[in-house]
Amino acid sequence: TCDTQKRLRIAIQKSGRLTDDTEKLFKNCGIKIxxxxxxxxxxxxxxxxxxxxxxxxxxxxxxxxxVVDWGIVGQNVLEETTMQRxxxxxxxxxxxVMKLNYGDCRLSVAVPNEMEYKSxxxxxxxxxxxxxxxxxxxxxxxxxxxxxSVLLTGSVxxxxxxxxxxxxxDLVCTGATLHANGLKEVDVIYESKAVLIGRDQELFPExxxxxxxxxxxxxGVMAARE
Ligand code: ATP
Ligand code: ZN
Numbered sequence: 240t241c242d243t244q245k246r247l248r249i250a251i252q253k254s255g256r257l258t259d260d261t262e263k264l265f266k267n268c269g270i271k272i273x274x275x276x277x278x279x280x281x282x283x284x285x286x287x288x289x290x291x292x293x294x295x296x297x298x299x300x301x302x303x304x305x306v307v308d309w310g311i312v313g314q315n316v317l318e319e320t321t322m323q324r325x326x327x328x329x330x331x332x333x334x335x336v337m338k339l340n341y342g343d344c345r346l347s348v349a350v351p352n353e354m355e356y357k358s359x360x361x362x363x364x365x366x367x368x369x370x371x372x373x374x375x376x377x378x379x380x381x382x383x384x385x386x387x388s389v390l391l392t393g394s395v396x397x398x399x400x401x402x403x404x405x406x407x408x409d410l411v412c413t414g415a416t417l418h419a420n421g422l423k424e425v426d427v428i429y430e431s432k433a434v435l436i437g438r439d440q441e442l443f444p445e446x447x448x449x450x451x452x453x454x455x456x457x458x459g460v461m462a463a464r465e
Contacts, residue, residue: 246287247442247449250301250310253279253292257433260341261311265290268456287449296320303330305438308446313342315371315410315431322373332439336454340461342433346371349422350406351399356425362386362406368398369408371429378428396420 251261254276265272272290274281281290291307298310299320317333324331348367350356359382369375372388379386389404396416398404410431411417414424435457442450 244443245445246289247309247446247453248289248291248307250291250293250298250307252295252298252311255295257295257311257313257342260433264339264457264460267460268453270453287445299333299436300324300329302333302436302438305440307438308442309336309435309437311339311433311435313344313431314434315344315346315374315429317434317436318429319371319373322377333436334439336435336437337457339433339435340464342431344410344412344431345427346374346408346429346431347411347424348406348408348426348428349396349411349417349424352421352423359384359426365405366403367406367408368395368404370395371408374429375408396422
């Protein structure tokens with residue numbers, strides 16, 4: 240329809256660690272969204288932009304499947320999803336529009352406090368609980384370490400205590416959660432921040448015009464916050 244050709248469609252996290260910063264960024268760029276967070280689709284009042292609120296895990300696929308024009312997601316989720324989609328034979332093309340100045344976190348290996356740890360080589364033969372098996376495998380393969388991943392999408396940090404795994408590989412910000420579970424952070428596998436990605440395809444001219452208007456505003460707002 241006319242509408243999908245003329246309104247720039249952006250997927251953002253519905254509710255989570257990227258949501259507040261993303262909404263603040265849009266607001267500071269003059270994109271007015273009044274609909275509440277329970278609306279899957281919100282229309283900007285003053286610009287031809289539609290916001291799609293979804294789980295962060297779905298964002299790379301929505302861009303790669305050309306369902307939305309842009310998406311904001313952590314690089315961790317973007318890279319993990321890309322590797323999974325490659326295995327599944329799904330399209331993986333996208334372009335990075337710009338890196339954003341929020342959503343910083345690291346994907347780290349943590350082991351029980353009492354374990355003596357020197358390097359990633361000490362993980363040889365381990366069972367490691369993680370939400371990011373592909374990122375973990377990429378790194379450990381590089382180091383020549385073989386391991387078995389235990390896929391958990393939540394409560395990763397309780398896996399060792401529960402006897403499900405010998406170590407974990409999880410997102411860390413302060414380390415408080417690890418500490419509370421008798422774990423210590425021993426190595427960083429991947430450092431991540433939020434990125435704005437777009438479909439790898441020319442936009443309709445009307446949409447390109449909106450993109451050309453918004454990109455300098457986004458850059459301006461981020462520069463002002465540095
Ligand atoms: P959803 O319900 O959308 O699937 P989620 O629970 O998978 O949410 P969040 O915990 O909200 O995801 O994190 C979203 C993203 O925010 C992470 O993938 C990561 O890129 C980033 N992030 C920033 N800081 C942190 C942090 N301290 N801990 C975890 N993730 C963080
Ligand atoms: Zn998620």
